[in-house]
Amino acid sequence: MNAEILAVGSELLLGQITNTNAKFISNQLSELGINVFYHTVVGDNSKRLEEAISVAESRANLIIFSGGLGPTKDDLTKETIARHLGVDLVFDQVALTYIEEFFAKRGRSMTENNRKQALVLAGSEVLANHHGMAPGMILTKDNCTYILLPGPPKELEPMFQFEAKPKLGKMLNDGGVIVSHVMRFYGIGEAELEVRVQDILDTQTNPTVAPLAADGEVTLRVTAKAQSEDEAHQLIAAKVAEIRAIVGDYQYGINDDSLASKTVEMLQDNNLTIAAAESLTAGLFQSELAEIAGVGNVLIGGLVTYTEDAKVKQLGISQQLLDAHGIVSSECAAAMASAVRQKFGTSIGIGLTGAAGPTAHDHQPVGTVWIGIAIGDEEPITYLLHLSGMRNTNRLRAVKFTCHYLMQQLEARGYKKRI
Template sequence: MIVELISTGSELLLGDTINTNVAWLARELNKLGYTVAFQTTIGDNPERMEACFKAAAKRADIVIATGGLGPTQGDITRPVLAKAMGVELELNKTAETFVKDFFRNKGWDMPEPSRREMLLPINSVALANSRGVAPGVAVQSEGTTYILLPGPPAEMKAVFDESVRPYLANHFGGQGVVLSHRYAVYGMRELALEAALMDLVKAQHNPTIAFLIKNGYIELRITASATTIEAAEAILAPWDGILKERLGNALGRRLEKSMLELVSEALLSTGATVATAESCTGGLVGKRLTELPGSSAYVQGGVISYSNDVKHKVLGVPQAELDEFGAVSEEVAKSMAMGTRKLLGTTYGVSTTGIAGPGGATPTKPVGLVYIGISGPKGTVAYKNEFIGDRDSIRESTAERALYFLYQTITEQA
């Protein structure tokens, strides 16, 4: 079945609020086998919103809108939908109970404007909101099912999980399963990846193949449609081997877990510790390494060695290397990784040195050139990387790739 997602609220169009609701809903609906074919964002303008509902009804079986269900005059989604359907609002007894119970349970007096939250289009089903006041709404009209959800993400998710899922199951039954296996591909450009899989891309049907550019890697997504999870898994099962054969070492990992989770598990399971020496990333790798609870078990500390003086005087990078090869070099990256490992007495040392831009480039060292050093019990290596993007994306890519190389080293040396 075809679904259109409508996000309401002028703050979304102005860029003041990031629309996380639509991404979450699309992901959950696709898991349930529904096809999210359209996504629309509309401001708090009744005429445009009404036109949006009418257009959605012509091309989608189910229209799901978020936002505009509160008690204020600016919360217009319910009355606009009623107008688009050609019906009136009515006092919905279930919605009345939900709203009154919310205030009664809190021990608060119900403000008079909250009565607006009880007025739903005729023949609507009120959907319980365990995280807020405004009930969700489900109503059918001329072959289209409309579902209205609160805008705050916590409330939206609660109404969807607790009320919309069973509503969809009761009215439409199972829609099958859409399941994806997601992989990180390191060290390949998008065109090179496509070329390596071109025959599979051209022949794709079920499963389908998609590439998504991320910081530090390309996400390769293989998506299967089937009647059950088991059937979808059977379709996807051969692809670990297919991709490994085609991509070799560039196929880095499955994305069910973050790179940080994998690094953390590897460090904890081996009892290893790590220290950082960062130039172009300015502490970003260290920040990543300390994001998970319990990271004090394996992170000893780090040095932000932005200047050559700090590289030399604190980390012990030989001045001759800095003079001959420059700070952005394989030799200096190795010495930085060894230096921080020795300084802080850790199992592993991780270093980053590069040109994040927008300035600082030379004809032989362009913006995006980064060396990542990894020092461990069995030796020290440095990896040359050439990233593209702005300063932030280059730094983010460097941090992601540094964790990846650290993980590779730990698992190879364990």
């Protein structure tokens, strides 16, 4: 199966938004082993859209459309496809009822153009939209499969993942299933990870194993084809165990996990609380943890001590220590971690200090970061990073490394960690 992704929307051509849908769908299709040879973007113009469909049909047998399913007169994707394929548009009763209820619940009257959203291509299978009003659809005609998805990513992503993808999997695998599992690693480079699992990469068939690196993290995507979900999960479990035996120390999570979400989860599971004293990151570590809903029972708070003076006056770090070792030092990071832990009465204290850039700080080159981790009454542990990115990349990396090292230290002390 060779796919083309065809996004419809003038706002893309005007540079007002980025085509993140194409990335999302491409990534999902690669899990299914479907080749994507082209992405195309065309505006809200029926003639040019139809030309783009003809071009796509000449080079793909799966065309996935995003956008143009809404209620306004600019939305003309399904109308154009209907005309192009010579099929009718018919009302889908389920979608229509859903739209009517949407308006009834809010006490608003439904305008006629909203009914239009319930029109679907005759003969298509309807894809439910649990995050908006316009349903999607999937239709196969003359050996080409057409999938129509709404434009907003929060509607498109779940619809593709949970409605369209299983159907594609069945089409591809003759009624079987395709299941993917993502292993997430930190603290190891892409090149080193690939070398260490080289034998597995070289001999992969089913499941397949695909590495991908982004934002300092590395993932391995394990994808199994089988006759049942159970069978696929068994194949995946066996391959995952093989991989873990080699590089399991670096794995922090799976699928949609993030370093921050896993850190919060581990603290919650073990009834631990945390506070942080931040210099170069200036609140970013705490803010990243606070992105996770329900963090309130583990993140008590902390301090941003951006200046030397604030470190002395607010945290009570001794001026002698700073004079002797400097602000960007192991001693300072350790003292910050201890001080904030005691001040906030938490199980764990974090201290972050360094030179984010663009210029050296405290005679330390850009990218030098010290992380201090104080666990209970133990002597704090410190880590030194030499980062090579721009100012804000360095700040974010420092936060990710903090999560990574903290989880490692907790695990080494027997605290339980879910994978």
